[in-house]
Amino acid sequence: MHDNQLTFAWRSPSNIAIVKYWGKHGDQLPDNPSLSITLSQAYTETTLVARPLNPNEAPGLTFRFAGEQNPAFAQRVAAYIRRLGSLAPAVKDYHLTIETDNSFPHSSGIASSASAMSALALCIAELQATIDGHTHDERFQREVSIMARLGSGSACRSVYGPASLWGSTEIMSGSSDEYAIPLSNIHPVFQSLRDSILIISEEKKQVSSSAGHALMQGHQFARARIAQATQNLKTLLPALHSGDIITFGRIAESEALSLHALMMTSDPAYILIQPNTLQVIQRAIAFRESSGTPVYFTLDAGPNVHLLYPESHEADVKAWINNELLPFCENGRVIHDHAGRGPQKVSSSTTLGMTKR
Numbered sequence: 001m002h003d004n005q006l007t008f009a010w011r012s013p014s015n016i017a018i019v020k021y022w023g024k025h026g027d028q029l030p031d032n033p034s035l036s037i038t039l040s041q042a043y044t045e046t047t048l049v050a051r052p053l054n055p056n057e058a059p060g061l062t063f064r065f066a067g068e069q070n071p072a073f074a075q076r077v078a079a080y081i082r083r084l085g086s087l088a089p090a091v092k093d094y095h096l097t098i099e100t101d102n103s104f105p106h107s108s109g110i111a112s113s114a115s116a117m118s119a120l121a122l123c124i125a126e127l128q129a130t131i132d133g134h135t136h137d138e139r140f141q142r143e144v145s146i147m148a149r150l151g152s153g154s155a156c157r158s159v160y161g162p163a164s165l166w167g168s169t170e171i172m173s174g175s176s177d178e179y180a181i182p183l184s185n186i187h188p189v190f191q192s193l194r195d196s197i198l199i200i201s202e203e204k205k206q207v208s209s210s211a212g213h214a215l216m217q218g219h220q221f222a223r224a225r226i227a228q229a230t231q232n233l234k235t236l237l238p239a240l241h242s243g244d245i246i247t248f249g250r251i252a253e254s255e256a257l258s259l260h261a262l263m264m265t266s267d268p269a270y271i272l273i274q275p276n277t278l279q280v281i282q283r284a285i286a287f288r289e290s291s292g293t294p295v296y297f298t299l300d301a302g303p304n305v306h307l308l309y310p311e312s313h314e315a316d317v318k319a320w321i322n323n324e325l326l327p328f329c330e331n332g333r334v335i336h337d338h339a340g341r342g343p344q345k346v347s348s349s350t351t352l353g354m355t356k357r
């Protein structure tokens, strides 16, 4: 081991957008403001070991995912680090060894970019902050959020729990297109919100999110979409503070359907939901209406369904999922998650000892 070697390790969660980010421009800047709940069980753990270069040695990168070399991911990580440029000049003085793993199975159909890119940004930002001599403070989190955004837009929101907002909007002071900000005074019902993720398909989606964002440029409904997202945010913020789950659920569902409607009206048009997505959605609505249980659906850019509900209804909702919904899930797979507090610094030994899944 090199004497001056530095090690950083972080666990960072995924997030689920309630008001969706869809469409981007410039340097990964959002076309509309978005708001998400930070999750906790679906996370990435990343360790970065930075070894000072020997004389005449060029900077380099060793990368392992789930304990194994992965050339495709390694290339993406190398391109990302180059892209950070002046945000992380310190990386040029080190050979970097990055080890990363997810708490959820890689092929589960869960988007891992938010957790992966935020965990990586945390490690690199901490390396830079250590060299610059500034400790973990608000500035550090903001720098992490900016760096995470450059890896994957939605990743910038994972830096804060239990909820965060990204995108400049006049209805939230301090909001920015460049980084997310934490939302304070969230009602306890949302601080412990449950999110059961029904895996309808484990397959990689046909059209990537990047391609989907690009199709929003010149989309016939682009202006209307920006107005809709802003209005939904305006309605959602007071509901988040007061604990109004009905308004929250109405917006979550409307946003999910709008996101997929935008895909279906893109040019070229495409469809990511599947028959079983609709089966689950229809059953969720019927269950809510017949039992009065406040359970609401939302979707990411894919066929999997997120069911959102208060912790107080956990037992009933899990029983209903087990009785009625498992046949619609690929291999009967459901991931039960909940709102969380955001990233955690971990000791490197924990990270390297992660079990492979």
Ligand code: PMV
Residues within 6 Å of the ligand: 016, 017, 019, 020, 021, 022, 034, 113, 152, 153, 154, 155, 209, 210, 213, 259, 300, 301
């Ligand atoms: O962060 P990206 O580029 O993977 O985009 C994610 C977009 C959605 O997940 C569909 C919505 C969102 O705001 O997270």
